[in-house]
Amino acid sequence: MDTIPPNMQVYYELVWQFVRQVPTGRVVTYGQLSQTLTPPDGTDPAQYAIYGSRWVGSAMAACPEDVPWHRVVNSQGKISQRQGAEVQRVLLEDEGVLLAKGKIDLKMYQWHGPDGTEVARQGRLF
DNA sequence: GTTGTGACATCGC
DNA sequence: CGCGATGCCACAA
Numbered sequence: 339m340d341t342i343p344p345n346m347q348v349y350y351e352l353v354w355q356f357v358r359q360v361p362t363g364r365v366v367t368y369g370q371l372s373q374t375l376t377p378p379d380g381t382d383p384a385q386y387a388i389y390g391s392r393w394v395g396s397a398m399a400a401c402p403e404d405v406p407w408h409r410v411v412n413s414q415g416k417i418s419q420r421q422g423a424e425v426q427r428v429l430l431e432d433e434g435v436l437l438a439k440g441k442i443d444l445k446m447y448q449w450h451g452p453d454g455t456e457v458a459r460q461g462r463l464f
Numbered sequence: 465g466t467t468g469t470g471a472c473a474t475c476g477c
Numbered sequence: 478c479g480c481g482a483t484g485c486c487a488c489a490a
Contacts, residue, residue, distance in 0.1 A: 388486090389472085391472040392485080413474090417471095470487095475481105477481090
């Protein structure tokens, strides 16, 4: 093991796998996604906290068709500026996600974990 | 080996 | 609240 192992590639699949777990009508942000997922081994947590979001974006750059990439939005609760931004908005609305002024209410649609372990913190949500 | 670019987040004005 | 600029990683040519 010299240099960087294929761990990065594994992280990519990890991101896609998480996105696949996202239920319909729910969205996730790059930042929270990077924090929810486990960072690659040998990576500094500090840098991961800063650039983890970008790695997620890079991973989504090659996201397979079986990955609901359209359910991934940025911290702003808005759709990233991509070639399919318009299409993504339609897909989200088609799934029941309401866009307030082009922005998604993360408090309502931001999804956490498969079992909602993170959501169990209070239960104020539905 | 070097250069360029990027599906983000954060700070400042 | 909107826009501009910044930071540094990894990957592709």
